[in-house]
Amino acid sequence: MDSALSLRPATAEDIPRLAELNLELLEDEGYRVRPGIDALIARHNAWMASAEWWQDVLEADGETVGYLAYRPETEPLDPEIPEVYLRQFCIARDQRGKGYGRAGFKLFLNERLGHGTRVTLDVMESNPAGQAFWRTVGTSPYFQRMEIVTG
Ligand SMILES: CC(C)(COP(=O)(O)OP(=O)(O)OC[C@H]1O[C@@H](n2cnc3c(N)ncnc32)[C@H](O)[C@@H]1OP(=O)(O)O)[C@@H](O)C(=O)NCCC(=O)NCCS
Numbered sequence: 001m002d003s004a005l006s007l008r009p010a011t012a013e014d015i016p017r018l019a020e021l022n023l024e025l026l027e028d029e030g031y032r033v034r035p036g037i038d039a040l041i042a043r044h045n046a047w048m049a050s051a052e053w054w055q056d057v058l059e060a061d062g063e064t065v066g067y068l069a070y071r072p073e074t075e076p077l078d079p080e081i082p083e084v085y086l087r088q089f090c091i092a093r094d095q096r097g098k099g100y101g102r103a104g105f106k107l108f109l110n111e112r113l114g115h116g117t118r119v120t121l122d123v124m125e126s127n128p129a130g131q132a133f134w135r136t137v138g139t140s141p142y143f144q145r146m147e148i149v150t151g
Contacts, residue, residue, distance in 0.1 A: 005100055007107040010055040010067065015044045017064050018055065025090040030126030044069075053087070056112070058104040065100050066091040068108055075118070084113060086121040105137050 010018060019040035026034060035043075047053035047069060058066035069088040075081035086108075091101045113119070120142065123130045 005058055005060050005065070005103045005107060007056050007058055007104065007111055010048065010057045012048065014057050014064065015041055015048065018044045018057075018067050021067055021090045021092055022088065024093055025088060028093070028127070029124045029130055031124070056108070058091070058100060058107070060095075060100065064092070065095040066104055068104070082114060082117045084117055084119050086119055089121070101133055102137055
């Protein structure tokens with residue numbers, strides 16, 4: 001890795017950059033819907049205003065190199081078991097392949113989550129690179145989401 005990475009909560013000033021990175025994520029994972037940047041800014045603002053979603057920035061040398069969006073949950077049948085749903089994880093296109101993804105995920109586990117927390121996340125079939133990344137950093141497949149679109 002080129003330089004030290006840190007994790008901090010996103011602020012309102014970060015929202016335009018998070019929206020740009022969200023667009024990169026949507027394009028690179030092959031998501032079918034492509035919202036405009038204004039819609040994504042509104043989305044990140046809504047998450048910031050809610051008590052539900054948390055957004056963190058990954059920073060190196062004062063530059064935003066990635067971000068995460070996640071939500072604390074509990075196991076549906078046992079509220080004693082802590083869980084976190086990791087909704088978005090993205091490293092900026094021009095910062096990939098430097099170890100920031102691996103280091104950023106480790107920071108997230110170590111700095112944000114208590115012992116014994118189960119992390120879940122979805123990775124699309126159209127995103128084999130993302131699947132390879134998640135396998136490399138220690139996650140394992142749990143279930144497969146199926147779909148059908150009515151005619
Ligand atoms: C997936 C992503 C987070 C990886 O970030 P990154 O900073 O490039 O990853 P790193 O450099 O830390 O690589 C970590 C490991 O993942 C593997 N990896 C990363 N990108 C990969 C790719 N495109 N194909 C195969 N393996 C890959 C690396 O080989 C590396 O393994 P190693 O440490 O054993 O050498 C980044 O490419 C990204 O943001 N992609 C778009 C959004 C996305 O797909 N998010 C995750 C799915 S929800």
